[in-house]
Amino acid sequence: MxxxxxxxxxxxxxxxxxxxxxxxxxxxxxxxxxxxxxxxxxxxxxxxxxxxxxxxxxxxxxxxxxxxxxxxxxxxxxxxxxxxxxxxxxxxxxxxxxxxxxxxxxxxxxxxxxxxxxxxxxDIHIEVTPVPFEKLSEDRKGETSVDIRKRVTKARELQTDRFKESDLVHYNAQMSTKQIRKYCVLDDASKQLLKTAMERLNLSARAYDRILKVSRTIADLEGVESVNGAHISEAIQYRSLDREGWLG
The missing domain is CATH 3.40.50.300 (P-loop containing nucleotide triphosphate hydrolases)
Structure with a gap:
């Protein structure tokens, strides 16, 4: 890039x-x-x-x-x-x-x-809330940028290998509908979770595909082969502007 x-x-x-x-x-x-x-x-x-x-x-x-x-x-x-x-x-x-x-x-x-x-x-909507003073002043350290970079690089390598046969697709965001169905296979519980979110948030078919793409990436960052309910749930949380009542 x-x-x-x-x-x-x-x-x-x-x-x-x-x-x-x-x-x-x-x-x-x-x-x-x-x-x-x-x-x-x-x-x-x-x-x-x-x-x-x-x-x-x-x-x-x-x-x-x-x-x-x-x-x-x-x-x-x-x-x-x-x-x-x-x-x-x-x-x-x-x-x-x-x-x-x-x-x-x-x-x-x-x-x-x-x-x-x-x-x-x-793909991702993130609502950033004000950080309280206690959080700003605490001594506890989070994950370092070096560690995050290693994890992201490894996930990108997984995607490069996944799409090595394709000349047009190189990472998850570029997946076609056919590829989404192939690489984002869900179990029954995950399907029900996504179905509930689609109905409650009134999401479009395009948002559905993007949730699956983000879920696949979350799974890649964890280094796991299958997309599960935890990945779906996290990806849904990243669509905060789709929530009803966002205006309060």
Missing amino acids: NTKLYYTHTYLTFTNVALVGGGSFPQPGEISLSHNGVLFLDELPEFKRDVLEVLRQPLEDREVTISRAKFTVTYPSSFMLVASMNPSPGGYFNDPNAPVTSSPAEMQRYLSKISGPLLDRI
Whole structure:
């Protein structure tokens, strides 16, 4: 993967052309410049909704096509999308002691810029809560970055070996539906767990596939061959923005 991080922060003036590419003489945009790398979008809801919507197809197809009257240009866009956002316009969410609060209408308007179809295409949603002083000041040390790197490298090696016969698929996120069914075989208990989550959270078929892909990766990080209920449960927890009542 490209080690360069493409950091996009000019959300107030950012346009579709700047993101996907284009112009009279088409040039690649940020998503193609981020090919085999990471595209980081800070303050996601502050981008114009129509700008965010153009991400949907490149995230699915891993390429972007620009058509003009006389020719068509296709640029690669296999990138890792990382985005961040505040939980509300004022930066606080459901905090009774917050100095700035947002009304339900403001919250709805703020979050409506991020469509359901776009969220469907993001594998992991993580809600980061404030860290209390006790946690910040404690002496207990967590897992080191060196150990995490070793575990991730080993998981990537497992995936490279898994898809060695394929020229198009190299890691779990790229799996087709057929490959998901082959490498994410679930027992009855795991199927029931996932079925319950699908019904309660009203998840789409695309979210279903992404939960399975993330579950397969969690299993790889543990170094186990089969996906089990614990992996499914953890992957479901990583879709916090799909939960009903997220607005409070």
